[in-house]
Amino acid sequence: MDLRVDGLSHWYSDLEVLRDINLTIPQGQIVCVIGPSGCGKSTLLRLLGGLEQPTQGQVTQVGEPPVGSLNPLTYVFQDFALLPWRSVEDNVSLVLERHNLSKAEKEDRISDVLTRTRLSDFRKAVPKQLSGGMKQRVAIARALSVNPAVLLMDEPLSALDSQTRELLMDDLIDLWTREQFTSCYITHNLAEAVRLGHKVVVLSRRPGVVREVVDIDIPLANRRMSDPRIAEIQQDLWDMMREEAQTADLELAP
Amino acid sequence: MADVTNHVDKNGANPVAAPHERPVYFRGGGFRTEPRRFVGLAVFAILLIIWEVGSRTGVISELVLPAPSQAFAAFMELVNSGNLQKHVGASLQRLTIGFSAGSLLGLVVGTAIGLSSYARAGLSPLVSAIFPIPKIALLPLFIIWFGIGEGSKVATILFGCFFPTVIATYGGIDSVDRTLIRMGQSFGLSRWEIVRKIVLPAALPAILSGMRISASIAIILLVAAEMIGAEYGIGAYVLLAGNLMSTDQLIAGVAILSMLGLIVSWLITRAEKAFLGWRN
Structure with a gap:
């Protein structure tokens, strides 16, 4: 799926922040x-x-998102935006909970993305225990779990x-x-x-x-x-x- | 240093070539306090001993303040007569119903004010207007509305707990990190999911400290409410003791109230440890 931007302009009340942006993300x-x-x-x-x-x-x-994509446009934030009271796996689980996935599929997705981001050993850790780099890897794992x-x-x-x-x-x-x-x-x-x-x-x-x-x-x-x-x-x-x-x-x- | 070479040693003889040395002294650790166990208990014990000794030697007149041992005797008398359960039971029931209903309602209204622009615009001035009214002043009104029995007492406590909880809840919701909410929206979470899984857990520290305040208010109001038309209750017991000038019973009643406050505070600390463990 491509993302295309056509003639995008944006104001915050009378402050112009973006003017006529045209862009394609192939x-x-x-x-x-x-x-x-x-x-x-x-x-x-x-x-x-x-x-x-x-x-x-x-x-x-432009085009269809991949099969199994739960959230086609998915963000990774600068300050991670992890919930401090949830463990690594629960932070990933948060974005899967509303999709009525079977327990097995949810577990598959979680362990898959944690493996891909090399976090499998830290499933039960809470954000406070992790370094900044690891926190951002959890955020990336969370983003990948919805197959964006x-x-x-x-x-x-x-x-x-x-x-x-x-x-x-x-x-x-x-x-x-x-x-x-x-x-x-x-x-x-x-x-x-x-x-x-x-x-x-x-x-x-x-x-x-x-x-x-x-x-x-x-x-x-x-x-x-x-x-x-x-x-x-x-x-x-x-x-x-x-x-x-x-x-x-x-x-x-x- | 420039004048080092001119230094003379203590004997006034040879000029000293070595520069003057001295250790850097410690200037402080930022007024940090550390836990000191048993100090609080010791202060308490010492005060009790002074009081007891003062009473026994006659420095403190028995009419002004009975000895702790006398108050304890009055307390044991209360226990043995079987009235303790009745008084404490009646008080606890009012406290529990009033506090939980008030907190629950406060939580709901506070969440509404925190999340909805209309609720905020409509209700927050109202809350600011009613919060500072001493609820004791409304007690006669409550008696007319809800009767002189349990209704007016519970209503007073409920009302007293409601407002601090409202203010703590919406204050807590206001200070929830907006990126967390935006994160929830960016992953397509429903509004209710965001409230339940992100906003309320994030506001919980503020809500619990609000509950700490409203619990103390509840105990204060409990006693005030029980001073009108209550047969049983710690407030009624204290009032009766006061009327009979039996200060030993009065002190015993006050001590029970103090214990009640300590227990409630301990329970909230436990709740904080259980729900907010992620903060440490």
């Missing part, structure tokens, strides 16, 4: 969206999954320290290499964008418009930080963003 690709802070990246993601209504334009699902068509990721690594971020990035690359999920990945971190994105969409400062869409042809698994091609793309992206970021930095909050 099946099996990760589309990274980068931009200076306050450019409407997170708003865009909320609009993509229907957590907010666009003022103008629309978001369209598109994963909407809102700066999923921003709340983590830099080593954990590297590890989790490798995990995401492994996961994609195995199962080619479709994703829109919001980040302000250029290194993440060039490592994970098949396409990188650069938004301008507020009101956010698409400044540039950069395709990166190198397979995800082969991208090394030392690769000069990767470094060059990252430099280009930074050149594009620097000025926007500087100007955005000087603006007062609305």
Whole structure:
């Protein structure tokens, strides 16, 4: 299933945050969206999954979601959004409970996603006992358990320290290499964008418009930080963003 | 330091070349308190002993304050006469019905105010207007409405517990992390599911601390309500003791009330440990 954005504009009362966004998230690709802070990246993601209504334009699902998908558009949040009073398995179970799955199927889905995110040994742990990286892996497991068509990721690594971020990035690359999920990945971190994105969409400062869409042809698994091609793309992206970021930095909050 | 070379040792002889050394002293740990077991018990015991000794030596007049031993004797008399069960039973029944009904209603209304814009706009000013009214002042009105028997007593306690619970509940719901609710919506959970599985558990710490307050209010109101037209009840017992100037019975009654408060507080602590274990 693809996700297509047509002529999307959005205002918060009289503050214009997004202007005329056109974008396609094709099946099996990760589309990274980068931009200076306050450019409407997170708003865009909320609009993509229907957590907010666009003022103008629309978001369209093209094609059918995969068989067995319980929640085609599924989020992974920056601050994990785990329920602190539920164990790892119960946090996953939360999003399956209303679908009237048989006990066996629910259990299958839970143990499947926990295996895929290497959390099987921590089923009974509560979020407080887990490190930040593990918490985000639980959130990813929860998202995978509903078999989503598109994963909407809102700066999923921003709340983590830099080593954990590297590890989790490798995990995401492994996961994609195995199962080619479709994703829109919001980040302000250029290194993440060039490592994970098949396409990188650069938004301008507020009101956010698409400044540039950069395709990166190198397979995800082969991208090394030392690769000069990767470094060059990252430099280009930074050149594009620097000025926007500087100007955005000087603006007062609305 | 610049003047190090000019230092002279204690004998005033050789100039000392070594820089002046001194250990960094400890400046404090942020006023942190630590648990000290048995201190509370000791304070209690010492006060009792001073009181007892004061009474026996005649420093404290028997008319002003009976000795703890006399109060205890009055208590044992109450136990032996079989009236203790009647008084405590009557009080507990009123307390349990009033407190649970008031808390339950408060929970429902508080949740409504927390979640619905209309309920909030319509009811929260009303709650603010009625909450500060001392419920004891309404007791005569309740007697006219619900009769002088159990009805008015339970209603007073119910009313007293209702408002703190409402305020604690919607305050707790207001401070629930909105990303958790958005998460629930993003996974397509129904409204009722979000309330039951996300909002109420997240608001539970606030709700339980509200219950701690309303439980104390319930005991205060219980005594006040039992002072009018009650045959049995700890409040009635205390009132009768006061009227007869038998201060030993009065002290015994007050001690029972204090024990009741301690037990309720202990029960709520247990509930907190059971339901909020995930916080630690």
